[in-house]
Amino acid sequence: MPLYRELLPARTGADRISVLKGLGLALLWSDQPGAARAVYDEILQAQPRDQDASRNRARALSWSGRQREAIGALQAHLASWPDDAEARVQLAQSQAWLGRPDLARAGIAQAPLADREDARRLRSDLDLWAAPKTRVEAQRSTQSDDLEIRQLRFEHSVSFAGGLGSAGGRVDRLDHEREDGSDEVRVTRPMLLGRYRFSDAAELHAEIGNEHIAPRGSPSMNRLVYATWLTWWPHDVLRFDFSTSRSTFDNIRSLRLGLTATQYGLSADFTPTERQRYTARAERGLVSDGNRRWRGEVEAEWRVRTKPEIWFGARHTRVRFDRQLDNGYFNPLTFEATLATARLTWKPDGEQGRWDLRIAGAWGREHANPDGSKPAYDASARAGYRFDAKTRLEARLQRFSTRTSSFSGFARTTAGLALERSW
Numbered sequence: 129m130p131l132y133r134e135l136l137p138a139r140t141g142a143d144r145i146s147v148l149k150g151l152g153l154a155l156l157w158s159d160q161p162g163a164a165r166a167v168y169d170e171i172l173q174a175q176p177r178d179q180d181a182s183r184n185r186a187r188a189l190s191w192s193g194r195q196r197e198a199i200g201a202l203q204a205h206l207a208s209w210p211d212d213a214e215a216r217v218q219l220a221q222s223q224a225w226l227g228r229p230d231l232a233r234a235g236i237a238q239a240p241l242a243d244r245e246d247a248r249r250l251r252s253d254l255d256l257w258a259a260p261k262t263r264v265e266a267q268r269s270t271q272s273d274d275l276e277i278r279q280l281r282f283e284h285s286v287s288f289a290g291g292l293g294s295a296g297g298r299v300d301r302l303d304h305e306r307e308d309g310s311d312e313v314r315v316t317r318p319m320l321l322g323r324y325r326f327s328d329a330a331e332l333h334a335e336i337g338n339e340h341i342a343p344r345g346s347p348s349m350n351r352l353v354y355a356t357w358l359t360w361w362p363h364d365v366l367r368f369d370f371s372t373s374r375s376t377f378d379n380i381r382s383l384r385l386g387l388t389a390t391q392y393g394l395s396a397d398f399t400p401t402e403r404q405r406y407t408a409r410a411e412r413g414l415v416s417d418g419n420r421r422w423r424g425e426v427e428a429e430w431r432v433r434t435k436p437e438i439w440f441g442a443r444h445t446r447v448r449f450d451r452q453l454d455n456g457y458f459n460p461l462t463f464e465a466t467l468a469t470a471r472l473t474w475k476p477d478g479e480q481g482r483w484d485l486r487i488a489g490a491w492g493r494e495h496a497n498p499d500g501s502k503p504a505y506d507a508s509a510r511a512g513y514r515f516d517a518k519t520r521l522e523a524r525l526q527r528f529s530t531r532t533s534s535f536s537g538f539a540r541t542t543a544g545l546a547l548e549r550s551w
Contacts (some may be wrong), residue, residue, distance in 0.1 A: 144488055145171055147363060152184060159434035162401045171522040182208075183215050190218065192402045194364040195226040217246045225323050229254050229291035256517060256550055260284065260289040265546035272531060272539040274307045283510040285321060293324040297336070312400045315376070317353065329426035331359045339376055343384045345407060351376055369395040375469050381456030389421075389457075390414045406440075419459070420450040429469065436474030436485075443467050443490065452498075460496040465504060467492035486510040494530060502537050504530045518550040 154166035168185035187410035220235035285296025319337030429441035
């Protein structure tokens with residue numbers, strides 16, 4: 129790329145267009161689609177009927193995450209060049225990435241695309257997306273307050289409406305036990321799950337179930353639990369999530385009391401380029417003991433590398449409760465934390481390889497009233513291995529800590545294993 133940029137100032141006319149085409153491809157294949165788009169805009173301004181530049185500009189939009197813009201550009205492109213099979217596959221791929229597998233499947237079903245390798249790969253991906261899925265996982269957490277939590281989960285789902293929706297069920301079994309064996313609460317949680325994509329701009333997720341809480345030596349109880357969230361994309365660079373949920377807590381005292389928390393939330397994401405993401409979240413919670421909680425958070429991330437993909441960022445969180453009670457859950461009057469964040473996603477043996485690795489971390493300080501200020505960190509790693517196109521095994525490890533001594537702060541270590549299978 130430096131060579132292309134050195135050549136540009138001295139070139140005019142057709143020579144400049146030739147250098148720009150080379151630069152555009154170099155930017156695309158080095159994962160800089162935003163910069164590539166500007167190059168293709170210049171080419172098309174000089175040569176509006178350049179078919180390759182028109183197609184590659186749409187590719188740059190798609191690889192920047194601007195799928196609706198890419199779809200519009202490809203539809204206009206195909207109106208001018210209806211026999212461009214490569215552009216038709218690109219259009220179907222953008223529709224799939226947008227969350228519209230129904231449109232993507234219809235697009236690649238056309239006869240001229242049947243023998244293309246890229247169309248066959250996309251068709252295989254769409255079949256895998258629509259296939260029934262099963263997930264089994266086991267997890268164990270240990271905490272500095274001498275609580276151990278063991279969890280088993282089984283989940284199965286099937287798709288419908290050409291992949292626009294899915295429905296299924298999940299069963300969780302959790303054992304909360306003191307490490308000395310002095311107390312235990314067992315939780316069984318069967319849930320019904322559903323998802324439906326209404327349009328290019330809206331998708332709804334919902335789950336509902338009954339939580340059976342069985343404390344040792346005490347009568348068991350049942351609690352209705354649920355979670356729903358509606359995602360709305362008014363534009364490729366804007367996303368809003370509206371959510372409500374009702375859940376129990378993950379500690380013995382709150383479970384013995386049968387407490388639940390009902391929460392209402394709003395989240396907004398702004399991604400002006402493929403290398404930036406800004407998020408704001410607001411949440412209001414109502415605890416069944418009469419307490420109320422308000423939570424706000426802002427976060428920013430910047431991508432500094434693509435292979436492996438590396439992001440750095442910062443996150444600030446504030447929480448406020450109406451009252452400080454002693455019912456087991458984390459309940460200061462006020463809380464705030466400012467953390468630096470980092471995450472890495474890496475496929476060490478290539479995009480089509482068997483291995484994938486994800487590492488994330490956050491480091492900073494938190495301040496709770498009462499309790500004061502402490503250093504805090506949260507680090508996690510996930511390693512996945514794909515036995516074949518339909519079967520994947522994942523191992524994960526996480527450590528969260530605000531410990532400053534054996535008598536201050538809180539720490540939790542979690543290890544888990546999950547097996548996923550498409551049928």
